[in-house]
Amino acid sequence: MSLADTAQQIRRRDLRLPLAAILVVVALAAPFIGSRYVTHSLIIALIFMLPAHGLNLLVGYTGLLSLAQAAFFGIGAYAAGLLAVHYGTPFYVNAAAAGLLAGACALPLGIPALRLRATSFVMCTLGFVIIGQAIAKNWISVTRGDMGLSAIPKPHFALGPLSFTVSGTTSFYYMALAIGALATLAVWMIVRSPAGRNMIAIRENETLAESLGVPTWRYKLLVFIISAAFAGVGGSLYAHYLTVVSPLTFQMYYSTTMLIIVLGGGAGTISGVVFGSLLFVGLTEALRITPELRMIAYGLCLLVLVFWFKKGFAPVLNRFWDMIGGAK
Template identity: 80%
Template sequence: MTEIVRDQTMAPAELPVAATGRDFRVPFGLALGALACVAPLFLGNYPLHAIIIALIFLLPAHGLNLLQGYTGLLSLAQAAFFGIGAYTSALLAVHFGTPFYLNFLAAGLVTGAIAAPLGIPALRLRTTSFVMCTLGFVIIGQAIAKNWISLTRGDMGLAGIPKPYFALGPASFTVSGTVAFYYLTLVIAALATLAVYLIVRSPAGRNMIAIRENETLAESVGIPTWHYKLVVFMISAAFAGLGGSLYAHYLTVVSPLTFQMYYSTTMLIIVLGGGAGTISGVIFGSLLFVGLTEALRVAPELRMIAYGFFLLGLVFWFPSGFAPLIGRFWSFLEKRK
């Protein structure tokens, strides 16, 4: 019975591949990866900066996609966990001088650990109440960052965060410059995407989809739905914390603005606009929506108006995001084969 639920609840974008046994995403992904590796040869610093920001936001978007796209829980808390990860990494780097990889891992672990006691009561709520509760996490996080001055320096923020520093035995080096940081972010984003892919393709991933489709039925066939939701909530928070760590080391400054609601809405737009429940859709959404906001900076007076009209067009013409369009693209490749 459990297997029947799992088979019937596969994401629509995955069905064409499953039907033929041919998965064109891997070779296509490898081709895009090769193109990304040589991108600095053709792009200037500003386009690379836009891609870096998009790849940083891809991490919390992946986490939100696991929670909302695959488990069916809409959360606005990603900005809170993004900020916690940024501050964790910044505090370790500024006060203890620890290398980047330790700060990065600590940001994910601390954020995931903080998410556990927050998720235990929140996940017992339903729909709208859960969304409002996660919004409260963002407000509380920003208030703590503003008022715990002895730790966070309040509105002055933490400045002078060092660029990523690696100490490997006698060898050590610092990632400085846009190109170097681009490659670091690209590697981390690729590893995060691989991790999400493995989670989704595992039996746990199929159980997550079953919970999304019908939680009551999933529970009736023996899936511990509440425990799954708590673990996914923690993993989602950890991904946001990792993104916050990268963000802090890239900008070299963090402030209470890191907790702003704008970041949560950006991550939500990436997931819903790209295609909730699809990995390729979230990657596309991150590059499109974050890249679009950066590109529109050339017209600051019209930037938000143009962005708003773009979102309205998305809602009317692509109500399910770009996932169906991407699915048709995979089907086209399949037929060409």
């Protein structure tokens, strides 16, 4: 390695590490910088980042376009809400149960669906959302139908002698931030593992990957289950934050929002999902107080994506990161 290359790497570390530290400080100080409503918007963005991470594993890394995330998001929300209301279980039990139940539901659904191709698979996953909403509406003895579940308690933790409830907006933000960071780390570990490389091989050329000995169908089923589990945990956060769950949790708007986060942020990138969640959920939620401006801003973002950033904002973020690091 030449002296110039060594100096280049030193410059990159010197610039990127402080920038990363600034971003961490801003994330930690966000509740004290903006208003309470801005904190609320960030919480909603962090909640939707979880199912978006799961969807990115499917769409971005495995090449499977799915619209079923809202179904698993709703299953997780109802699972957490029912446990909290009827049994008073701690939040971490509800979140784990929501993820496990969503993943368990994905198993029998994914076995036949993943044998389909392209458009047929997309339509099948759309059917999951419709079926989930119909069950939530009509299984009145459990879900209370259109009335939904209400008075879901705020997240409660019981750790030995310690017992506390996360009740305020600021404290919930920090809890959601911690869970979001753990989910992001989990996705990073998955995509950097040998399994992640096999997922990318399936995305690039499934036939070739199978000829090289990769059990493609098993990998697709496993990713489908993991993706559903991420959505289920996100649903549990949603239920405990809003304290209300209804059949509207299964609406297609949520599936399309998660898909826009992934495609708009940059499919196949982790930073794109984080940025997409903040932009397409956090910003639009913050602009909810001005409905006309909100829809105009949302529409302009989509137009900019379609015409100038067809691969999402991730390539721009990567170029900016390289520029900050002094890369040539």
